[in-house]
Amino acid sequence: MTLDLLLLGFGHVGRRFVRLLGERADRLAQEEGLTVRLAGVATRRSGCVRATAPAGLDPAAALAAVEGGHRLETLADVAPAADALALIRDAARDNPAAAEGRLIVVETTVLDIARGRPAIDHVQAALAAGAHVVTANKGPVAFAYDTLKAAADRAGRRFLFEGAVMDGIPVFNLARETMPVVTVYGFRGVINSTTNYILTAMEEGRGFEQALAEMQAAGIAEADASLDVDGWDAAAKTAALANVLMGAGLTPHDVRRTGIGGVARAAVEAAAAGGHRIKLVCSATRRGGTIETRVAPEELPAADLLAGLRGGENALEIDTDLLGRFAIVQRDSSLTQTAYALLADVVTVGRGPSPSAPPPMRPDRTP
């Protein structure tokens, strides 16, 4: 089967994803029977174009254009679109891939922490146009999971977002595929690589600014560094996890949040001298009918799993009724992992149905 991909956002994640598609093209064909065609690309400053040739956009030419500072309209066999929404409409119109469930919008635009837009609009437009949606953007799932999941179910399409939390390490897919009729009581974790990297660097006597610059150079820090430092990225991930795993219906603004801006190097060093570690911990706890969520620096004893996380490492402990408490630990974080999350979700779409399967854990599912 050939899948048509419309890529919204062609930054660090989008470009690594396109390269990964090329690197794994043979295995996608041999092991999954899937061929992928790049049907269009949308950016904010380099243009938005739809392929007019049957072969789709040439990925190498698109990469070279954007990385060389050229506009996408300079490519051969393309039609321009005004913006991402127009591109979705144009690409879906009279396109058999949309009618046949072979069109996927891959959303990799930036996180908007105020309202999650325009990414939410992109997801809604894609589903309305008959496309599936795969995204690494936390905004849609952190601000509007219930609405978008319901829209996807009504449309008979998938809305998948594995890359939104812990890059490609399966969290959402693990829960959806392997945890039927389980109730999640809560979770706690370290799920922002940039702040953990900075706190580790401070323990080692290095500076806050230098460590942040290193994460920005690696393409891992958010474009707006305050999203990481002030805890907004962690709050968005916390809301996303709580919405999907616990049916919380929250936005990042409902999460009690303190960033690491107020954590002094002396405090980090003093904690380390006493065998403790300061970590930016996110958590969610079910208390009666409500779900309390929090992101804040905490001083943890060395024996705590989260205290042992160094650099860009992440971990998430999930507390459940039937599986008890278990943890997922991510030892490396990289753009490849986020790109792989998108690739894995694309394969899930390619493997076909169960778009209307219910999410594994609803708030009303009590033990």
Ligand SMILES: NC(=O)c1ccc[n+]([C@@H]2O[C@H](COP(=O)([O-])OP(=O)(O)OC[C@H]3O[C@@H](n4cnc5c(N)ncnc54)[C@H](OP(=O)(O)O)[C@@H]3O)[C@@H](O)[C@H]2O)c1
């Ligand atoms: N980087 C990571 O390690 C990582 C990990 C997990 C999740 N994520 C998430 O993945 C997403 C992409 O991250 P990134 O690092 O690739 O960001 P990035 O390098 O800043 O790239 C963002 C891309 O989105 C485009 N864009 C922004 N607003 C747009 C709009 N309204 N319409 C069309 N295109 C638009 C930008 O275009 P211009 O360049 O022209 O402005 C750029 O191509 C973010 O939501 C991020 O939170 C990132």
